[in-house]
Amino acid sequence: MSNSFNRRQWLQAGTALAAPVLLPAAFAAPLSRLVLAGPPAIVSAPLIHMAQGNALAGVAAKTEFVPWRDPDQLRSMAIGKKADILAMPSNVAANLYNRGAGVRLLNISTWGALWIVTRDGARKALADFKGEEIAVPYRGDMPDLMLQLLCARQGINARRDMQLRYVPSPMEAMQLLITRRVRHALLVEPGVSMALRKTRSFPVSVVAPELHRGADLQQEWGRLFQRPPRIPQAGIAAVGAVRDQPEVLSAVQQAYAASVAWCRANPLECGRLVAQYVELLTPEAVADAMPHSQLGAVDAQAARADIDFFFQQLLAQDPALLGGKLPDAGFTGG
Known part of the structure; x- marks a missing residue:
């Protein structure tokens, strides 16, 4: 699949791309390349x-996005310094940091986008799926x-009380569902x-839908832990040399926050961009997803209380998920 992008075509289509983040005149020569991955x-x-909008022109002569397909590839990219800024689950960032991989969490930007999608519209809570594949x-x-954690919180052993059919990626899980397997x-x-x-x-408005949003894991989190239905699920992290370049990190965080705002305000145009990189997605599906994704960039230090509460639950479940301990202040640049 080609990742080529015709800026003029998008501008003619009405897509306003992010303006480059301007830096102080004293900032050194820009990087030759900045690789973003997710x-x-x-x-x-x-x-x-x-x-696509060259929003980091102030710090990098070239910025490119590359996709990662699964957490193993993500870890390989982070450890091998094959990208500079990586979108990743918060626990993976902590695990890498605790193992000395050189990771700094910049923000939490996905606060919950997990659902059990089902053919049975009557199943709305995790407990409704006991015994089901x-x-x-x-x-x-x-x-x-997250499934394991939320089930355990209400006395359900997911691997014993449910029939979990593990697949390599969310796209493959989706394919199994829509093909009725x-x-x-x-x-x-x-x-x-x-x-x-x-x-x-x-x-x-569909009278008889085939599929339904079943258990909303964000609502389950809020109900079970008596907290807002917001999970510090994922964000962006810096790896390698850029961790020690505050001007670059500041530019990345500003540009990311601006792009979050743009994506939320222009969901269909955002969908057209994303569909270039993920073959199974359509622009309309990405636009539909926006209201359900709790997308909002919060600086990692400002989100630290939410992060630590989440991590404490993971530590109680399995310390290996975080590399054995809560990450120290350096994890979020404190």
Whole structure:
């Protein structure tokens, strides 16, 4: 699939790309290249917009986006310094940091985009899926660990009390669901919206949809832990040499926040950008996903209380998820 981009075509289509972040005149010569990387999820949409709009021209002569397909590839890219800014689950960032991989979390930008999508509209809570087969992506990683955590909190052993069918990626879980090989799948936006679109289960005016939004894991989190239904699920992190370049990090954070705002204000145009990188997604599905994704960049230090509460639950479940301990202040640049 080509990642080429015709700026003039997008401008003619009405897509206003992010303006480059301007830096003080004293800043040194820009980097020759800045590589942004992310998964086929909403967290990557602002990174794609930044790369396509050359929003970091003030710090890098060239900015490009590359996708990662699964957490193993993500870890390889981070450890091998194959990207400078990576969108990643918050626990993966902490695990890498605690293992000395040289990672600094910049923000939390996805506050929950996980749902069990089902053919049975009567199933609305996790407990309703006991005994059922569920397609689950990324075994041992987000979103599997969220399913395990929320089930355990209410006395359900997910691996014993449910039939978990693990698959390599959310897109594969979605494919199993829409081809009727499973009745339920744990999906992350925009895969949820894509599944609903593929089966003509959206918009809500559909009289008899094939698929339904079942258990909302964000609502389960809020109910079970008596907190707002917001999970510090994923954000962007700096790796390698850029961690020690505050002007670059500041430019990245400003541009990412601006691109988040643009994506939320222009969901269909954002969808057109994202669809260039994820073949199974359509612009309309990405646009549908925006209201359900809780996309909003919060500086990692400002989000630290939410992050630490989430991490404490993961530590109690399995310390290895975080590399054995809560990350210290250096994890968020404190």
